[in-house]
Amino acid sequence: MDNTQKPAWKLAIRAILFVFIFALLFFWVSYLLRPVDIYRETVTGYYAEPNNSLDMVFVGGSVCFKSWAPLVAWDTHGFTSYDFATDALPPQLIRYYVAETLKSQSPVLLLIDLRPFEFGDKTFERGIKYMHREAALRRGIDSFSYSFNRLDMINSSVPKNYPRLQYVFDIAKYHTNIDKLTADNLRYSFNRWPSPTKGFTILTEHMEAVRYDYADITETKALSETMETLLRELLIYLQGIKSIQVLFIVTPYSLYVAEDQMLHNEMARLVREYGFDYLDCNGLYDEIGLDFAVDYYDNSHVNVAGALKFTRFLAAYLAARYALPDRRNDPAYETWQRASERFATELGEALSLLQENIGSEGYIDAP
Amino acid sequence: MNLISLQFLVFCIALLVLYYLVPKRFQWWLLLLGSAVFFLLTGTPYTIIYLLISIVSAWLAGRYIQTQNNRRRKRAVFIAEIILNVGMLAALKYTNFLLSTTESLVNLFGANLSLGTVSWVSAIGISFYTLQVVGYLCDVYWGISQAQRNPFKFALFVSYFPQISSGPISRYHQLEELLFAGHGFDHKTVTFGLQRMLWGFFKKLVIAERLTAFVNSVYGAPHTYQGAYIWLGTVAFLIQLYADFSGNMDIVLGLSESLGIRLTENFRAPLFARNVQAFWQRWHITLGAWFKDYVMFPILRSRAWAKMGRRLKTRFGKNTARRIPAWLGMLVLWVGIGIWHGNGWQFIFQGLWFFCIIVLGQLCAPLFDTLRRKLCIREKSFIWHLFQSLRTCLLFAVGLVFFRAQSLNHAFGMLFSAVTVFNPGAIFSVQTLALLGGWENLRIVLPAIALLLFVDVLHARGNSLRAWAARQNIALRWVLYYALLFAVLLFGMYGGGYSPGEFIYGGF
Numbered sequence: 041m042d043n044t045q046k047p048a049w050k051l052a053i054r055a056i057l058f059v060f061i062f063a064l065l066f067f068w069v070s071y072l073l074r075p076v077d078i079y080r081e082t083v084t085g086y087y088a089e090p091n092n093s094l095d096m097v098f099v100g101g102s103v104c105f106k107s108w109a110p111l112v113a114w115d116t117h118g119f120t121s122y123d124f125a126t127d128a129l130p131p132q133l134i135r136y137y138v139a140e141t142l143k144s145q146s147p148v149l150l151l152i153d154l155r156p157f158e159f160g161d162k163t164f165e166r167g168i169k170y171m172h173r174e175a176a177l178r179r180g181i182d183s184f185s186y187s188f189n190r191l192d193m194i195n196s197s198v199p200k201n202y203p204r205l206q207y208v209f210d211i212a213k214y215h216t217n218i219d220k221l222t223a224d225n226l227r228y229s230f231n232r233w234p235s236p237t238k239g240f241t242i243l244t245e246h247m248e249a250v251r252y253d254y255a256d257i258t259e260t261k262a263l264s265e266t267m268e269t270l271l272r273e274l275l276i277y278l279q280g281i282k283s284i285q286v287l288f289i290v291t292p293y294s295l296y297v298a299e300d301q302m303l304h305n306e307m308a309r310l311v312r313e314y315g316f317d318y319l320d321c322n323g324l325y326d327e328i329g330l331d332f333a334v335d336y337y338d339n340s341h342v343n344v345a346g347a348l349k350f351t352r353f354l355a356a357y358l359a360a361r362y363a364l365p366d367r368r369n370d371p372a373y374e375t376w377q378r379a380s381e382r383f384a385t386e387l388g389e390a391l392s393l394l395q396e397n398i399g400s401e402g403y404i405d406a407p
Numbered sequence: 408m409n410l411i412s413l414q415f416l417v418f419c420i421a422l423l424v425l426y427y428l429v430p431k432r433f434q435w436w437l438l439l440l441g442s443a444v445f446f447l448l449t450g451t452p453y454t455i456i457y458l459l460i461s462i463v464s465a466w467l468a469g470r471y472i473q474t475q476n477n478r479r480r481k482r483a484v485f486i487a488e489i490i491l492n493v494g495m496l497a498a499l500k501y502t503n504f505l506l507s508t509t510e511s512l513v514n515l516f517g518a519n520l521s522l523g524t525v526s527w528v529s530a531i532g533i534s535f536y537t538l539q540v541v542g543y544l545c546d547v548y549w550g551i552s553q554a555q556r557n558p559f560k561f562a563l564f565v566s567y568f569p570q571i572s573s574g575p576i577s578r579y580h581q582l583e584e585l586l587f588a589g590h591g592f593d594h595k596t597v598t599f600g601l602q603r604m605l606w607g608f609f610k611k612l613v614i615a616e617r618l619t620a621f622v623n624s625v626y627g628a629p630h631t632y633q634g635a636y637i638w639l640g641t642v643a644f645l646i647q648l649y650a651d652f653s654g655n656m657d658i659v660l661g662l663s664e665s666l667g668i669r670l671t672e673n674f675r676a677p678l679f680a681r682n683v684q685a686f687w688q689r690w691h692i693t694l695g696a697w698f699k700d701y702v703m704f705p706i707l708r709s710r711a712w713a714k715m716g717r718r719l720k721t722r723f724g725k726n727t728a729r730r731i732p733a734w735l736g737m738l739v740l741w742v743g744i745g746i747w748h749g750n751g752w753q754f755i756f757q758g759l760w761f762f763c764i765i766v767l768g769q770l771c772a773p774l775f776d777t778l779r780r781k782l783c784i785r786e787k788s789f790i791w792h793l794f795q796s797l798r799t800c801l802l803f804a805v806g807l808v809f810f811r812a813q814s815l816n817h818a819f820g821m822l823f824s825a826v827t828v829f830n831p832g833a834i835f836s837v838q839t840l841a842l843l844g845g846w847e848n849l850r851i852v853l854p855a856i857a858l859l860l861f862v863d864v865l866h867a868r869g870n871s872l873r874a875w876a877a878r879q880n881i882a883l884r885w886v887l888y889y890a891l892l893f894a895v896l897l898f899g900m901y902g903g904g905y906s907p908g909e910f911i912y913g914g915f
Contacts (some may be wrong), residue, residue: 051594058885065889069897203902205413212902219847 049179066211067186072221072229073214074182078105078241079126085235086124086388087144093373094145095364096121098239099137100153101129103291106341108151110238111383112348113355114376117322118366121147123239124180130171131156131270135277136193140184142281149362150286152274154307155340158290158358161303163266171266172199182210185231237383243343244393249294249336254301255323260309261302271307285317285362292321292330292350294403295339319349319357333399344390408448410572410658410910411611411901418445419604419662423597426666431589438563438586438666445568450531457499457530458566469547469554472724485548489541496537499529504750518617532571534747537696540565543579545701552580560587569663573655573912575673575693582670590667595802599873600665605655605891606862611910612899614650614859617852618643619900621843626811629821634828637808637821639839644811645804648911649678653692655910664675676867678860681795683764686803694744703740707732738762750808753818757809764802851898 044053056198074080082105096119098104104125113121124141134156141150160171177198184190194207206212217225227233263271280284288311290304301322308318321328330336335346342350358364367373422441429437446455468488475481506522513520530536543564546552555561563580563586565571590596623638625632632640653674663670677689687695706712712732720728738759745758773912784791805822812818833839843849865872876884 046594048592054881058888061885062889062892065893066896073897206902209413211896215897215899215902218897232466 058405059262068273069216070209070211071231072188072225073211073217074225074228074231075214075217076222076224077254078226079179080183080228081233081235082123082125082239082241084231084233085239086122086141087185087232087239087319089122089145091144092146093117093120094122095367096149096151096153096362097141097142097145097147098123098125098153099134099149100125101156101159102127103155103293103341104151104153105239105241106243106337107347107350108354109240109383109387110374111240111376111380112351112387113358114368115380115384116352117355118368119355119359119364120367120373120376121238122235125153125239126183128159128173128176129153129156129175129180130176130197131160131267131274132171132197133177133193136189136197138274138278138281139189139192140187142284143187143189145276147284148364149358150278150284151358152286152288154277154290154304154311155293156286157263157267157271157307158300158303160270161264170366171197171270172202174202177202178213179208181207182213183215183231229318236379237386238266238379242386242390243337243341243347244390245337246334246343246345246394246398247336247338248334249332249339251294251325251332252296253323253325254296254298255320257298257301258305259302261299263303263306263310268310270312271310275311275316278316279314287317287319287358287362288352289318290320290322292325292328292342292346293340294332294336296322304379317361321354324353330351334394344387348387348391383398408445410655411608414448418448421680423665426590427597429456431591434589435560435563435587438567442563442566442568442571446531446566446571449572451528454528454530457495457533458536460495461536461540462562462565462759463558464488465544465560466555466566468544469561470556472544472547472600473554482547484492485544488544492537492540492544496529496533499533501746501750502527508752521876529712535574535576536571537613538576538694538701538747539579539694542576542697542701545705546579552583555579555583563587567663567668569659569666570670573652573659573910574691575656575659575671576691576697577671582668585668592669595877596667597665599877600661600663602873602888602891603659603661603664603874604658605888605895607654607659607661608895608899609855609891610650610654610657610859611854612895612901615647615892617844617855618647618650622647622811624842626813626821629812629817629824632829633824634830635833636830636839637825638805639834641804641808641811641825642800644807645800648692648807648810649674650856651911676863678863678869679796679799680799681792682799683761683802683806684768686799687761687765690803694747696745698740698743702743703736706739707736712736734766738766752815753809753812756807756815756818757787760806760809761803845872855898 066371096113098108098121102125105123108123108169110121110123113119124137129137134152138150138152141147181190181193181197184193190207194204198207203212226264262268288307290307304320304322306322311318325332330342330346335342335349337343337346368377408418418441418520426434426437443455446458465488468484471484472481473482503524510520510522520729529884543552546611547554555564564582567577567582567586570577581584607749625636626644656673660672662669671693673692675689675692677686680686712735715735716732719731721853723731730750741758741762743756743758745755748754748757779786779791808821808825809815809818812821826861840846840849844852862872876887879887
């Protein structure tokens, strides 16, 4: 009974220390139990990047990490970038991804994927249900490290009738993973582990996609009220960040209808209204060099071959318009060079695999 | 506000901090406020009116009984107040039972009566606080306690939030001093209380909830699961109920202890009792004690019983004259306990089962003793104790079939199936394993049950684990606390689409 007579301040310090150690263990165990998949790897890889080491960050949905290969851009133009994104990211989460980005990085350029707004507009009762799909919310939120930004994201993005506390303390959902722990879980138990591809996911399957050209459509179609409000909120939020340039982008995809182009035109109008840059790649298939017979993984995403072409095109586009530095000769970025060399090998294997998948019906116009 | 929720934990921590920050003379006011908030957030808010009626009427009646010299008036007010409180409980909880029973009885004679049902919402904990109020009135009437002068203090006694929803059933004279006295912060008291709460969460989330699915499956489909399934399901229910209710009590008593208010214990390692009577002296102790003190003993002391005893003595001798009135008093007690547990015939039969087992136990005690001696088993041997404890647990578990089954027919059907269908292989079948949640569940729940029994053994031998832990160095102590905390967090059944059920005794 060593502490019954202890002074109050000693007991208070002990209590604080006990809670502090508990919190540390709690966070560690929470991270340990979270599932390890490509979405989490993308986020934890971002946390593992050294502070202020990225020149460009691509924020958005799955098109980011399936289209943009940061190590290809490094190889061709020498700037560092990262795909800070997750699959089917609900549009209301984008601003929190941006906030998370800016906590540890001060990139020259932020690339924002606009397709979450387009998806939100087109599907599930024009946005509300799309925004509140539990799986997408979980994917978007659960990989984040514990922080006030994460708390804000949950408070503003998760409907009140959802068990919000189980989002805040995701151990409530994932504690049953205790039976399924692997060495991977241990690696990710601090919620930071380098992504060898800088967030990029290699896709080696293909589908024959159909090409539509609607670039000449100039009419606009109003976004749903929900999506327009969200986009405006994001634009206003970004306006408050003076130090960074922002480019809003629509990546190239198939199953592209005239109405989509009208939505893109409307989004372009809104984006420009707030003084930001906009790029719709669906009018630039030839400039990118996309072959719809081999470069697509599905209707929404390019495969590794398409990503290679898209990255080269976009890297050149960005390098020409923004002050993105070439760091290839900077010894401080030697790790990027090594990563690029490893990635080149992986890329070669992936392209061969893709070629095998395509068979004799087509060929990859790869380097 | 479920006791198994983060809201409740936050509520408790906030209250605990405030409790030790406010001046001591305001502490009981804070508890009263906390109790009101808890009541309003937990149950249906308008049912607070039932609670208020009980509080106001019992306070007035208590004051009147205390100050009135006229015995007849005193008695009239006392009886009226008892009728009001018990009547309110009966109306809110047993009206449908009465309607359906009347309907069935009348229809036995060929009528086609349909009385329908009522859907009155009763206040949370009405079965518990009504007994407290009745106990208080009896104590005042009998002169055991002084009536409380302050209506707000009396309101706190009735509605004290840790115990209102599931007990223990406190006596006014035991709680009075602790409840209204100021309590300074005492590290040991607070930490011991919190540790006990944590142990309660472990019992509920790691043991009781992990057995819920299996018990629900067996009791939900008694025609599918027969014979050995029923035995296994019933033993599982005994463990589930014990972990659930005693876990509930650990949370309640732990919380109260951390506020400096020690409530009466409700469990004392019942699974190690050697006969059913002793089991009930260790299981839901305050309920049994209440019925003894306020129902059975007054009956045994009554003139009618004394008269019956005298008549029996002249006809059948001293031994019978002593036993029969006592057994009849016990019969009333067990029927009362049965009715208190629920509004169905199965609960009355549950009471009758325990009554019969206790009486048979008393009658057969010499027989068992002879048998033991012939088998050359020492009375204090481990084997004999083990046999007695297992026998007691089994007999108690059979009684629980009435408690858990959906109806009396179901209960009898299950008991019939349990003794007529011989399928011991089912216990080890793949289906049983699947029902129990597979090895993934068993490898957590079995060690947890072993830990529960180990702790109970220590308690039964008078060892306090908390006191032992407090004597260890800080590193070991904290490792133990963190281990228990994370055992609850990692192995508990909660979250991810799973909502832990309310405590089984929480809906009374």
